[in-house]
Amino acid sequence: MAQKFTNWSGSVSFTPETIATPETTGQLITAVKSAGRRGSTVRPVGSGHSSTPIFRTEDILLSLDNMTGVLEVDAEAGWAKVLPGTGLRDLGEELAEHGVAMQNLGDVDYQAIAGAIATGTHGSGITLGNLSSTLIGGTLINGLGEEVPFxxxxxxxxxxxxxxxxxxxxxxxxxxxxxxxxxxxxVEPAHQLHRLNWVTHIDWVLENYAELVKTNRSMDFYWYPRSDLAQVRTLNKPGHEPALTPEGEPYSRLKKDETGPNYEIIPNDRMLHFEEMEYMLPFDQSLTAFRRVRDRVKVKHRAEVGWRVLVRTIAADHAMLSNTEAEYRQGSPSMTIALLQNNTLPFKRYFDDIEPIFWQFDGRPHWGKKHTLKAAELAPLYPQWDAFHAIRRSMDPEGLLMNDYLRELFGEETG
Structure with missing residues (x-):
């Protein structure tokens, strides 16, 4: 009997013909080759955290949940070989046993490592890249069922x-x-982080944002539209705590103060599911784009926005389709603005109204989150767009790994 698949937020739901769960590379190769012989398509899926239908298929959904664990670590050389279905939380624990850690993590840790990397998942820190930038090699099974090292x-x-x-x-x-x-x-040597979460008025954040970004290893903030308060989070190695905090400022209070392994301290617990739109913009210490978003939300959306707006930073990287790719930004870092809305509340009118502001500031969308751009708008934002697609077609000439959403996203015929 066919099994329905629903993503984390509940906004993408479909019933594939089969959900395959290989346990070995050999079984993975067999699944891909079998699909090719049948003329079926295959889409891999991690935890299903993405809120775009990149994994949607009516044919074979390929879950890597049974391919997990750390295979090998060279702590001195600074690398670790892992299996694709490994959850980020488990990965942190296993790497720590070898005395190493990821450089950074995203806001949540219930994703699988392959899915997090494939969509450009990121944390915050102006000198810290996204998770994809830590991928230095591996093997993949291409659309012909061939095992390809890279x-x-x-x-x-x-x-x-x-x-x-x-x-x-x-x-x-x-x-x-x-x-x-x-x-x-x-990877890098295992390390502890000291996390401070301050609640304060948004005006204090706007006034001190440049200094906060400059002096903290990692810093981000949430703005709460209904109260105009903000929550500022700083993450630093013990002994490098920030000198600048909102202590003593009006409306300010320390909400969290904890120290522990980075893989425990960075992620947030997200019991409430939500929809999200996030764009990567050129870093601007004056927060001009955020100020524009804030003004629009206060005028048009305050009554319906149930959650918050999140602002982070990311270092540039070299991935062809990374939304923080260095060539387009001349090597400069990016800042991100994310709109979050409870998944039980309407989000489309809100997201659709704010999205053009991101376009005005040369924004590029997060691939795993809500956006409306298609190939015609996306191609000019990625200098290596054509080079990527040439490689993709060489790896999957029959389009076995595509679906209708990706064909539209990439501007390809559906016939």
């Missing part, structure tokens, strides 16, 4: 990784070049 696993020397075309294409590729069967990640 990056360091294909013998590319570390000094050449930033210019290696296949690696740059794979890093953010939504599973359209192939299904990842292993990932080699750049």
């Amino acid at each position: 990056g360091v696993d294909a013998g590319v020397p570390p000094e050449s990784l930033a210019s290696d075309q296949l690696l740059r294409a794979v890093q953010v590729s939504f599973g359209t070049l192939g299904v990842l069967s292993s990932l080699t990640l750049r």
Whole structure:
């Protein structure tokens, strides 16, 4: 009997013909080759956290939940080889056993590592890249059922990784070049982080934003539209605590003060599910785009917005379809603005009204979150757009790994 699949937020629901759950690379290859012989399509899925239908299929949905764990670690060289279905929370714990850790993590940790990387998941920190930038090699099963090594696993020397075309294409590729069967990640020594969460008025954040970004390893803030308060979160290694805090300011209080392993301290618990739109914009310490969004929300959406607006920063990287890709921004960092809305409340009118503001500030959408852009608008935002698609077609010439949403996103015929 066919099993229905629903994503984390509940906004994408479909019934694939089959949900395949391979446990080995051999079984993964068999599943892909079998689909090719039948003329079916295959879409890989991680935890289903994305709120765009990148994994939607009426044919074979390929879950990697049974391919988990850390295979090998070289702490001295700074890399770890892991399986694609490994959850971020479990990954942090397993890496810690080897004395290493990811450089950064996103806001939540219930994603699978392959899915988080494939969509450009990120945390915050103006010198810290997204998770995709830590992918330095691995193997994938392409649309022909071939096992293809890339990056360091294909013998590319570390000094050449930033210019290696296949690696740059794979890093953010939504599973359209192939299904990842292993990932080699750049890691760093395990470390503790000290987290401080302050609630204060948004005016204090606007006044001090540039200094907060500059002096903290990681800093982000939420703005609460109905109260005009903000929650500022700073993350630093113990002994490097911020000198600048809103202590003593009106409306200010310390909400959280905790220290622990980075994989425990960075993520937030998200019991409430939500819909989200997020755009990556050129970094602007004056927060001009955010101020514009805030003004619009206060005038038109305050009565219906049940949650918050999140602002973060990300360092540039080299992935062809990364929304923080260095060439388009001349190597400059990005800032992100995310609209969050409870998944039980209307979101479309709100998102559709705010999205053009992001376009005015040269924004690029997060691939795993709500947006309305298609190929005609996206292609000019990515200098390596054509190069990516040439590699993708060579890896999957029959389009076995595509679906209708991706064909529209990429501007390809559906016939």
